[in-house]
Amino acid sequence: MTAAKQRIQEQPAFVLHSQPFRETSLILEVFSREHGMLPIVARGARRPRSAVRGVLMSFQPLLLSWFGKGEVKTLHSAEWQGGQPQLQGTALMCGFYLNELLINLLARDDPHEALFDYYRATLYRLAHEDDHAATLRCFEKHLLQELGYALSLEHEAGSAKPIAPEADYRYVAERGALPERATQEGLPLRGKTLLDMAADDYRDPLTAQQSKQLMRLLLNHHLGGRALHTRELIKDLQKL
Numbered sequence: 001m002t003a004a005k006q007r008i009q010e011q012p013a014f015v016l017h018s019q020p021f022r023e024t025s026l027i028l029e030v031f032s033r034e035h036g037m038l039p040i041v042a043r044g045a046r047r048p049r050s051a052v053r054g055v056l057m058s059f060q061p062l063l064l065s066w067f068g069k070g071e072v073k074t075l076h077s078a079e080w081q082g083g084q085p086q087l088q089g090t091a092l093m094c095g096f097y098l099n100e101l102l103i104n105l106l107a108r109d110d111p112h113e114a115l116f117d118y119y120r121a122t123l124y125r126l127a128h129e130d131d132h133a134a135t136l137r138c139f140e141k142h143l144l145q146e147l148g149y150a151l152s153l154e155h156e157a158g159s160a161k162p163i164a165p166e167a168d169y170r171y172v173a174e175r176g177a178l179p180e181r182a183t184q185e186g187l188p189l190r191g192k193t194l195l196d197m198a199a200d201d202y203r204d205p206l207t208a209q210q211s212k213q214l215m216r217l218l219l220n221h222h223l224g225g226r227a228l229h230t231r232e233l234i235k236d237l238q239k240l
Contacts, residue, residue: 006067006068006069007065007066007067007076008035008064008065008066008067008073009065010063010064010065010079011032011033011034011035011063011064011065011066012032012033012034012061012062012063012081012116013030013031013032013033013062013063013064014030014031014058014059014060014061014062014116014119014120015028015029015030015056015057015058015060015062016029016030016031016037016058016099016102016103017029017058017099017103018042018056018058020046021041023046024043024044024045024046024047024050025041025042025043025044025045025046026041026042026045026046026056027039027040027041027042027072028040028041028042028056028075029103030064031102031106031116031119032064032111032116033111033113033116033117034111034113035109035111036106036107036108036109036110036111036112037102037103037106037107037108037109037110038073038108038109039071039072039073039108040064040066040072040073040074040075041072041073041074041075042056042075042078043074043075045075051077051078052075052077052078055078055079055080056078057080058095058096058099059084059086059087059092059095059123060080060081060084060086061080061081061082061083061084061120062078062079062080062081063078063079063081064077064078064079065077065078071108084120084123084124084127085127085128086127087123087126087127090132091126091127091132093230093233094126094132094135094136095123095126096230097136097228097230097231098119098122098123098136098139100228100229100230100231101139101140101143101219101228102119102143104223104226104228105143105147105222105223106147112146112147114146115142115143115146118139118142118146119139122135122138122139131202133202133208133212134200134202134203134208137197137200137202137208137211137212137215138200140215140219141197141200141215144218144219144222147222149218149222151176151197151218152176152177153177153194153195153197153198154194154195154198155176155177156169156176156177156178156179157172157175157176157177157178158175158176163177163191163194163195164191165190165191165192165195166190166191166192167179167180167190167191168180168188168189168190168191169188169189169190169191169194170182170183170184170185170186170187170188170189171186171187171189171194171214171217172185172186173186173217173218173221174221177189177191177194186217187210187213187214187217189210189214190206190210192204192206192207193206193207193210193211193214196211197211197214
């Protein structure tokens with residue numbers, strides 16, 4: 001089969017990361033709606049008169065076409081779709097954090113169409129809303145759910161017993177929430193925090209604090225020790 005027959009046309013996508021390649025090209029890490037995450041080389045993209053030089057921006061919705069049979073595809077065309085304001089300040093750092101999460105947790109060539117749509121909606125929230133911490137918590141939870149690591153937030157681990165808002169629990173990775181008296185493992189949390197997280201409600205200051213701690217615990221578990229550089233930068237800026 002020829003490379004032309006391997007061409008993928010006009011796929012909704014975002015650039016998660018780019019780096020120089022040879023003298024005039026770029027290697028892109030792309031998150032596409034129907035083909036998942038994949039590497040694409042944009043030949044000549046760094047030339048001053050390249051048609052895609054000002055288009056291949058992170059956090060902007062694109063339509064990309066590419067071709068190739070190998071692991072690394074070759075960009076054919078890129079078209080900016082608009083509608084997404086440029087992220088600035090802390091929102092921009094949060095966007096880099098989202099991208100680093102996706103790069104570290106997604107498998108190559110594994111489509112997640114619902115996650116793609118949620119990512120796009122999250123970028124819009126970062127650009128328009130001030131509570132960036134709540135936006136990140138929602139995305140982190142949704143990401144783990146999409147990858148098959150759904151959080152058990154409304155019932156005790158291994159039980160149909162509902163979480164009581166006034167009770168104290170310990171959340172153990174891979175298991176869930178256990179009554180505090182039943183274990184010394186895991187992260188101590190109040191029941192209300194778990195229920196607030198289930199409802200994506202982070203207005204309570206203690207919920208905001210404990211949910212951040214829980215998501216750090218779970219993400220570190222699934223990252224297997226890989227550090228996230230943007231997380232440390234965000235902590236230094238606003239302790240999200």
